[in-house]
Amino acid sequence: GNSVTQMEGPVTLSEEAFLTINCTYTATGYPSLFWYVQYPGEGLQLLLKATKADDKGSNKGFEATYRKETTSFHLEKGSVQVSDSAVYFCALSVPNDYKLSFGAGTTVTVRA
């Protein structure tokens, strides 16, 4: 089946630090990969996505590259802010199946 393994948190950083959250996947076929962010008390928002190998998704200073050879989609940000404090979810979907499979989520706290 399809699954996503995500680095467990929580992660606590200082402002302007470098953030990386590891994500690896198992899937049949060629999945699309996503990072979602959930701020406290809110639903999920799409942060970025990549639909084929070597694609790089980017948004709000976050980046992730679809690596087929290592089945990974690690999330990175070079300089985090307090406002980046949230839970981050890696997810995938496979063609012709519109369900999303989520990783366990990583809680990130950025201190001023």
Place this chain on the structure above:
Amino acid sequence: GAVVSQHPSWVICKSGTSVKIECRSLDFQATTMFWYRQFPKQSLMLMATSNEGSKATYEQGVEKDKFLINHASLTLSTLTVTSAHPEDSSFYICSARVLGSGYGYTFGSGTRLTVV
């Protein structure tokens, strides 16, 4: 655009009562809606997929008689937790697939259910 409004945002109910959660697509037609359950500090678990005008498809292990899903129109899907018990306390989130946006999904803001 592509906003899903979910209500209520939180609800407390007594054991044995039923609770209805609504998700409305405000500016698009949601032919497919997904319902998730999220336990504290855990990921989202897909409960069921509903398509407008047809019966929902439930994931393995989800009691369809306890979690009633209705998707009677293209803008409204509801989840009713029947005869709720404390173990049903959780965070419930709906999501709609947004057609014409590639692999776009939009999520409701979630409902915190506490059964006492």
